[in-house]
Amino acid sequence: MRKHNYSAGPCILPQEVFEKSAQAILNFNNSGLSLLEISHRSKDFVAVMEEARALVLELLGLEGKGYQALFLGGGASLEFLMVPYNLMKENGKAAYLDTGTWASGAIKEAKYLGETVVVASSKEENYTHIPKNYTVPTDANYFHCTSNNTIFGTQMQEFPNLDIPTVCDMSSDIFSRQMDFSQFDLIYAGAQKNMGPAGTTLIVVKEEILGKTGRHIPSMLDYEKHIKADSMYNTPPVFPIYASLLTLQWLKKQGGIAAIEKINNAKAALLYAEIDRNPLFKGTVNPEDRSPMNACFLLENEAHAETFDALWKAVGISGLPGHRSVGGYRASMYNALPLESVKVLVDVMKDLENKI
Numbered sequence: 001m002r003k004h005n006y007s008a009g010p011c012i013l014p015q016e017v018f019e020k021s022a023q024a025i026l027n028f029n030n031s032g033l034s035l036l037e038i039s040h041r042s043k044d045f046v047a048v049m050e051e052a053r054a055l056v057l058e059l060l061g062l063e064g065k066g067y068q069a070l071f072l073g074g075g076a077s078l079e080f081l082m083v084p085y086n087l088m089k090e091n092g093k094a095a096y097l098d099t100g101t102w103a104s105g106a107i108k109e110a111k112y113l114g115e116t117v118v119v120a121s122s123k124e125e126n127y128t129h130i131p132k133n134y135t136v137p138t139d140a141n142y143f144h145c146t147s148n149n150t151i152f153g154t155q156m157q158e159f160p161n162l163d164i165p166t167v168c169d170m171s172s173d174i175f176s177r178q179m180d181f182s183q184f185d186l187i188y189a190g191a192q193k194n195m196g197p198a199g200t201t202l203i204v205v206k207e208e209i210l211g212k213t214g215r216h217i218p219s220m221l222d223y224e225k226h227i228k229a230d231s232m233y234n235t236p237p238v239f240p241i242y243a244s245l246l247t248l249q250w251l252k253k254q255g256g257i258a259a260i261e262k263i264n265n266a267k268a269a270l271l272y273a274e275i276d277r278n279p280l281f282k283g284t285v286n287p288e289d290r291s292p293m294n295a296c297f298l299l300e301n302e303a304h305a306e307t308f309d310a311l312w313k314a315v316g317i318s319g320l321p322g323h324r325s326v327g328g329y330r331a332s333m334y335n336a337l338p339l340e341s342v343k344v345l346v347d348v349m350k351d352l353e354n355k356i
């Protein structure tokens with residue numbers, strides 16, 4: 001039996017993605033060869049790369065608007081460094097919003113390259129809300145934010161409207177909700193939260209912001225070199241890119257971001273309503289900043305943990321414990337998690353009331 005997988009990442013993907021990617025490992029496109037043993041420059045794989053890059057722009061509504069999509073290695077964590085390398089001028093500065101562990105990780109890397117201004121931080125309150133009413137220095141080379149805080153379960157609803165490039169780490173909520181994506185000049189996301197398996201990172205960048213730093217950028221860290229090479233400057237992570245393409249195709253078939261957003265909102269509404277109704281549980285973050293992707297909650301009384309843990313394990317739920325820095329529970333409800341799985345979780349939360 002398939003589990004109800006609430007893992008924060010790597011995470012659940014559509015069942016058809018598992019099946020089709022397994023098939024491609026055995027016999028890719030009926031070629032008599034595995035996807036894992038062919039050249040990345042073969043016609044069949046070049047077609048995968050091109051379709052994946054085009055589908056990203058199509059789903060985000062960014063076609064024909066001067067953006068390029070890249071699938072690179074290194075994880076979102078490497079983008080923490082690549083972003084300042086490509087956008088922070090020599091002796092320039094960058095502005096960052098600190099909304100959690102990943103945002104702090106990005107700030108740490110930017111500091112290696114130059115002056116890094118933290119415009120606001122919710123660290124003192126253990127990242128339980130998204131800071132608002134901050135000002136971004138107009139002389140910064142760019143502003144960086146993290147749209148969804150995977151670990152603490154907060155999500156940004158508003159983004160500042162600036163005259164400088166806006167960069168967003170969307171690792172844990174890309175393709176989950178509709179937005180005007182053209183308000184961002186650079187978006188990046190590790191695949192393993194909402195798009196595919198671990199091993200590739202999506203970068204969507206407006207070409208006109210590149211090439212302005214006066215810095216010497218090492219080749220592998222240079223977005224322009226990757227763009228010029230059609231995202232094949234070196235051997236790309238072929239399997240995670242193929243599985244990401246399958247996920248993007250699945251998303252398009254569901255009706256794209258607009259359709260999946262409705263389901264995501266229904267899942268989140270169902271679970272948060274139970275967290276608020278059930279006297280045995282409490283949410284950990286400011287309600288207006290709650291993330292529909294990662295819902296964090298605690299038991300009011302830790303003594304009930306053993307009973308509750310046994311209940312959810314018995315119904316086939318997996319991946320529910322919270323991050324070690326928050327404790328409690330974290331239900332990650334990425335695109336591929338069915339509404340049915342959330343109903344199962346809500347039922348065991350209700351059941352706990354009868355069991356104690």
Ligand SMILES: *Cc1c(COP(=O)(O)O)cnc(C)c1O
Nearest residue numbers: 075076077102150169171172190
């Ligand atoms: C998981 C995560 C990262 C780190 O991703 P890696 O691919 O493991 O480097 C960065 N930012 C956010 C928001 C994340 O959720």
